Amino acid sequence: MTEENKSSGISRRTVVKGIGATLGAAAFAKAIAPLASWAADQSIDEFLQKHYTELKPEQMQKVIKRLEEDAKKDYGADVQITDTKAQLGVKFGYALNLSICVGCRKCAQACHYENNHDRASGNSYIRVLEMKKGSLDIEHGKVDYKGPVPKSDSFYMPVQCQQCDNPPCVDVCPVEATWKEKDGIVAVDYNWCIGCRYCEAACPYHARRFNWTKPEIPKEEINPVQGYLSNRIRPQGVMEKCTFCMHKTREGKLPACLEACPTGSRVFGNLLDPESEIRWVLENKRVFVLKEELGTKPSFYYFFDE
Amino acid sequence: MKASPLIAPATIVAVAIVFASGWWIYQRSFASFQEASAPANIEVTLDKSIRHEVTIQGTPATPTVLADLSKSGRQTEVACTTCHTTRSPQTDQKLPEDLDEFHQGLKKQHGSLSCLSCHNADNYDTLRLADGSAVSFENTMQLCAQCHGPQFRDYTNGSHGGMNGYWDLSRGPRTRNACNVCHDPHAPAYPQLIPVFPPKDIELIKQKQGHPH
Amino acid sequence: MNKPAPENALSPHIPGHLNSYPRFIWRMMVMATEGNWLFYAWMIGLSAIALVGLNAWATQVTMGMGVTNMTDHVSWGLYIANFTFMVGLAAGGVMMVIPAYLYHDHDMHDVVIIGELLAIAAIVMCISFVVVDLGRPDRFWHMLPGIGKFHFPVSMLTWDVIVLNGYLLLNLHICGYLLYKRYRGERPNPKFYIPVVFLSIGWAISIHTVTAFLYQGLGGRPFWNTALLAPRFLTSAFVSGPAFIILALEAIRYLSDYKVGDGAIRILVNIMRVTILINLLMLASEVFTEFYTGGSHTAAAHYLYFGLHGHNALVPWIWSSIALTILAAILLMRPNVTQHPVMLILACGLAFAGIWIEKGMGLIIPGFIPSTLHEIVEYTPNGIEWRVTAGIWAAGLMIYTIAIRVAMPIFSGEVSLEKDAEKHA
Numbered sequence: 027m028t029e030e031n032k033s034s035g036i037s038r039r040t041v042v043k044g045i046g047a048t049l050g051a052a053a054f055a056k057a058i059a060p061l062a063s064w065a066a067d068q069s070i071d072e073f074l075q076k077h078y079t080e081l082k083p084e085q086m087q088k089v090i091k092r093l094e095e096d097a098k099k100d101y102g103a104d105v106q107i108t109d110t111k112a113q114l115g116v117k118f119g120y121a122l123n124l125s126i127c128v129g130c131r132k133c134a135q136a137c138h139y140e141n142n143h144d145r146a147s148g149n150s151y152i153r154v155l156e157m158k159k160g161s162l163d164i165e166h167g168k169v170d171y172k173g174p175v176p177k178s179d180s181f182y183m184p185v186q187c188q189q190c191d192n193p194p195c196v197d198v199c200p201v202e203a204t205w206k207e208k209d210g211i212v213a214v215d216y217n218w219c220i221g222c223r224y225c226e227a228a229c230p231y232h233a234r235r236f237n238w239t240k241p242e243i244p245k246e247e248i249n250p251v252q253g254y255l256s257n258r259i260r261p262q263g264v265m266e267k268c269t270f271c272m273h274k275t276r277e278g279k280l281p282a283c284l285e286a287c288p289t290g291s292r293v294f295g296n297l298l299d300p301e302s303e304i305r306w307v308l309e310n311k312r313v314f315v316l317k318e319e320l321g322t323k324p325s326f327y328y329f330f331d332e
Numbered sequence: 333m334k335a336s337p338l339i340a341p342a343t344i345v346a347v348a349i350v351f352a353s354g355w356w357i358y359q360r361s362f363a364s365f366q367e368a369s370a371p372a373n374i375e376v377t378l379d380k381s382i383r384h385e386v387t388i389q390g391t392p393a394t395p396t397v398l399a400d401l402s403k404s405g406r407q408t409e410v411a412c413t414t415c416h417t418t419r420s421p422q423t424d425q426k427l428p429e430d431l432d433e434f435h436q437g438l439k440k441q442h443g444s445l446s447c448l449s450c451h452n453a454d455n456y457d458t459l460r461l462a463d464g465s466a467v468s469f470e471n472t473m474q475l476c477a478q479c480h481g482p483q484f485r486d487y488t489n490g491s492h493g494g495m496n497g498y499w500d501l502s503r504g505p506r507t508r509n510a511c512n513v514c515h516d517p518h519a520p521a522y523p524q525l526i527p528v529f530p531p532k533d534i535e536l537i538k539q540k541q542g543h544p545h
Numbered sequence: 546m547n548k549p550a551p552e553n554a555l556s557p558h559i560p561g562h563l564n565s566y567p568r569f570i571w572r573m574m575v576m577a578t579e580g581n582w583l584f585y586a587w588m589i590g591l592s593a594i595a596l597v598g599l600n601a602w603a604t605q606v607t608m609g610m611g612v613t614n615m616t617d618h619v620s621w622g623l624y625i626a627n628f629t630f631m632v633g634l635a636a637g638g639v640m641m642v643i644p645a646y647l648y649h650d651h652d653m654h655d656v657v658i659i660g661e662l663l664a665i666a667a668i669v670m671c672i673s674f675v676v677v678d679l680g681r682p683d684r685f686w687h688m689l690p691g692i693g694k695f696h697f698p699v700s701m702l703t704w705d706v707i708v709l710n711g712y713l714l715l716n717l718h719i720c721g722y723l724l725y726k727r728y729r730g731e732r733p734n735p736k737f738y739i740p741v742v743f744l745s746i747g748w749a750i751s752i753h754t755v756t757a758f759l760y761q762g763l764g765g766r767p768f769w770n771t772a773l774l775a776p777r778f779l780t781s782a783f784v785s786g787p788a789f790i791i792l793a794l795e796a797i798r799y800l801s802d803y804k805v806g807d808g809a810i811r812i813l814v815n816i817m818r819v820t821i822l823i824n825l826l827m828l829a830s831e832v833f834t835e836f837y838t839g840g841s842h843t844a845a846a847h848y849l850y851f852g853l854h855g856h857n858a859l860v861p862w863i864w865s866s867i868a869l870t871i872l873a874a875i876l877l878m879r880p881n882v883t884q885h886p887v888m889l890i891l892a893c894g895l896a897f898a899g900i901w902i903e904k905g906m907g908l909i910i911p912g913f914i915p916s917t918l919h920e921i922v923e924y925t926p927n928g929i930e931w932r933v934t935a936g937i938w939a940a941g942l943m944i945y946t947i948a949i950r951v952a953m954p955i956f957s958g959e960v961s962l963e964k965d966a967e968k969h970a
Contacts, residue, residue: 043578050592057600064607073683077694123491128522135529148532153918165841165919170534173526185918194765200702201687202694218694220687221610221680224702226620230765232918236620236680238611262609263680278503280496288514289522290493296500303490303499310489320764331482357698537616537922 077202078215078255089217090254097259100240103248107258110276112209118270118325119210119297119304120281121313122184125331127291129154129175129182136286137186140271141257142249144241151268152186152283153232164316186283187212187233187268188316188324195225195234195267204265209276210297210325211269213255219264226265230317231324234267270294297325384498384505390513392469394457397434412456421453428518441519450475450517476511487511565962569728572965576954577947583800587946591939598936601929602677610680613930618922619913621678623930626905627937628674630785632756633778633904635667635712637786639749644812646742652808658723658952659797660790661716664749666945668713673937701759708752715745720948724955729962753778760912768845768912771834777827778904783820784870785900787813788893793949795890803953811883821874821896828867828903844919849911858923859914862906869899 071092075081081089090107097105134150143149155167159179167183176182193212196204203219206212226234240262252258253273260266271281275294284292295304307313313327396409428438428447440447452460459467459475467474477484486492493514498504514522580588605612615622641660645653676682687693688706697703719738726733757775764770791813798805835846847853852860873896876882882889915921926934954960 046589053592053596054599057596058603060600060603060607064603068683077687121491123486126492126522128525129527130525131527131529134531138529147536148529150529150531153531154527155918163841165844165915167919169531169918169920171527172530174524175527176522176524194763197699198702198763200696200700200706201684202696203687218684218687219681220684222675222678222702223620223680224700224759226617227760227912228763228765230917232617232916232920235617237609238615238617239609261681265680275499278498278500280499280506285494285496288494290487290491290495290509293491294499295490306489307491311491317765322764331486353698533617534920534922537618541614541923541925541927 072217075217077218078213079205086254093254093258097248101243101248101259102245103250105248105250105252105258107252107254108273109254110273112207112211113276114208115296115298117210117297118189118275119295119308119327120189120270120325121293121304121307121311121327121329123291123293123311123331124181124183124328125291126289127182127184127287128289129156129171129180130288132286132288133184133283133292136282137268139247140249140274140282142241142243142252142259144237144239145244145247146242147238149235151233151235152184155183155185156180157183183328184283185231185233185316186326187270188231188322188326189268189270191323191325192321194228194230194320194322198224198228200224204267207255207272211255211272212267213269213272214265214267215255216258216260216264216266221263221265223265230320230322234265237262237264237266380502382502384501384503386501386506386508388473388508388510391510392472392512394469399434416453416456421448423448423453439519441521442517472517473511476515476517480511560962565729566725568962568965569725572728572960573724573951573955576951576960580950584946584950588943591943591946594939595936595943598933598939601932601936605677605929605933606682612927614924614927615930616922616924618916618920619910619924621909621913622924623905623926623934624674624678626909627934628671628678629756629778629909630901630904631667631671631674631941632709632753633782633785633900634789635664635671635709635786636749636753636779636782637784637788638662638664638667638716638790639746640783640787640813640816641790641809642742642746642749644816646739647746650808650812652806653812655956656794656805656809658720658956659793659949660786661720661745662948662952663786663790663793663945664716664745665713665720666941666948668709668716669944670937670941671709672713673940674934677933677937701755701762704755705752705759708748708755712745712748712752715741715748719745720952724952727955727958728960730958750779753782760909765917766845766912767842768849769908771831773827773831777824777831780820780824780827781900781904784817784824784896785904787817787820788873788897788900791817791893792890792897793945795886797949797953801953803957807883810889814877814883814889817893817896818877821870821877824900825870825874828870841919844915845911848914848921849907853915854921856914856921856923858925859906859911862902866899866902866907869895870903873899 069092071088075089076085086109090109093107094105097103131154134152134154137143137152138148138150141151153169155164155169156171156175156177157164157167157180159181164183164185171180189210189212191206191210193206196206196212200222201218201220204212204214204225221236223236226236237260241259243259248259249257251273253269253276256269256272271279271283275281280294284294293303293307295302297304297308299305307329308327311329311331313329315324315327394411396411398407399410399414400407401410401414423446428435428440431438431447448460450459452458452466454460455466457469459469459472461467461475462478473484473487483492493509493511495506495508497506499506511517511520613622638660641653641657644650645657676685679685688695688703690697695703695706697707719741722738723733754775757778760766760769761771761774791810794805794810797803832846832850835843844853848856849859849863851857873892876888876892876895879888882892910924914923
């Protein structure tokens, strides 16, 4: 505020400012130094990659090649990534028989290995709730129950992505990184998601997970059969979710959680096929969906035997 | 400010904009889920000409027991009929505790059934249906289904019992478990087990953030 | 931004815009780096904190957000809490503008720019808090309409991006235009800023409403899913905004030679007297609905106010917030509060802190506890999060300090094109 005199004051002040600016710049460089190692890991192709729906087949081939090379480089694993599209006339549905689920959590475990989840955090798309008989209020659910199961006063409710027909997670995404596929699966483009986690806040079923770190998986445990929108190893800092094992189910196979279920409480199939098992369940059992009052219209149904 | 002659057209334009954007928002956000709520009208185009097989695995073979029949100290596998053709069945015996020889230690927790409800006294290498007809061990499920109708109905409709393979049988086969894979015929209640894969994240979070409980 | 306005009466000794606008910019940059020892110490201290925050953020980007204490259960934490609060502060700045322009209050006209500059600094902080919360800040361009995919109008976050950036541009325009005109020694042409001022008043309401809609539109989070959320956001913003401006005015009064009239402070106190009571009333209304009705939808409120199943990490926070707000309300209700600067500063400080806790730890975090599957996983911010947050606050305060440091001499006429020309001659 004070007016400096023109002779020596300016030069001294200028010198001090210069020193200050130099020190400041040095401190700034030091502060952002950790970014250097991160930036070295990013490729320009990855940075400029277009949205899934805008990739032409030949571009997709290039992307897949790059991802397979990355898996080799980062994890030492030879993986095959495919991008199978939704089949016409198929809409996936899932039903779960709460009367025969014993709460063994083998589905959650199978999910963990099938979908190349981070080993350190023990991630899985499925959470199994131990519920007291007499209430369907999940407030009375417990996830860290211990054995032996099933307990006589409890029933067990595995919860995963409900593949809603009116998915709140899709609505809230600011960049359309998540959307509903034609066969009903809510997919995520792991290379488009910006990691704002709005979808995680919006999902009423705790179905979405964030990659808080780069997934750690030993080379020999990596599942090499991978889908682009499904179980390929996810990058750090993006959302992921259950895709009903799209890499398997779009090939006509059953999802991993169903195959792991020892009791057969899980029923999977094509909702558009009147002769499918899932349609038999919907027509012959009294099914319900979770949090129906929210209007999310799940494709995942629960039922009890009579 | 003075009222400008532009007020009226400006208001009309503003109202038009509000309605247009309202319609646009409706189209983009809400119209989509009306479509989704009526998916059943879409024509199914699946090819059903090919149908792969569903194999039932784990059905029991005709049982045998290890016995030292020659008293030589060497045990050999022998069929049930080896002894049971020479002995008359004891129809009054209902409890496994009353049985001797190989049957000792057998636990039966299967309602009020007696041994001969299922085992065929006329031919112990087969089982016996309620109408008295024999059924092979390979076809045990017919026997179970006599009493466990709802379970058998659910099983045949794919909503009971573990399976592997393809949901789409036009593209591949499926393997299913027989009843006895999970249910011991003598004590069919599904056994209690220790759950695997406890959720690790909760413990990790507690450690990291140092929260009690 | 500040496009040269067509001239009505150009005095012969005033140069054209091509000449004066670069000089205006240059003069502001020079002023931004000049000051007394207190200014330098303040700025160096803030720079140091900002750099520590920058370093923490760089670590977070490199190692992944797992270095924070956020989890899949509590997936938004201190960053989004601060973001929410800062939106309120930005909107609160408008409480200077309404009396000045809507009611032609003369005391306000002289200091209205303090509120507009606060809005600028607060919006920059908001945007920073969103950016540090992103898992992939390198993909920020995915949101740009045209080259990316902008999920408008369905995603409320896209609305927020529009209103926040729009508000920033509006305020940059108003402040830049007014300062430039003052610098040239001309009367600002009402055509070029009055419509923008009125737009900015509506816009200020919109930024906090849209930000509330971000949360209140989520059906899966009953704690947020209440129609009262947006009105509560606004009232609390109109407490924290004026509180901060009073603190800034008092600081200017004590640390510089500029005269700050009592009139402006009196109006702001009167505004706070109303808004702080409405805020408490709305709080009471929320608490009544939650606890009188009961049921599992109120689990989050139970957790927040009293703890749930032995978990009570947020209980001290919310009760401190309520205590601070009530105390501030009592102090503000005293008729002579404007005559006692210490009491006034205390009241504003308490109100500011109370709202900060309420909008942050008291609103964002309990929305996630218990989780949608009713798991109780608690959250307390860790060192990285506090450092990044402190860094952004420091950067915001730097922006605000510089803005006021530059604006006050120009606004008071101490620095002008004419005086600069004389000096150089």
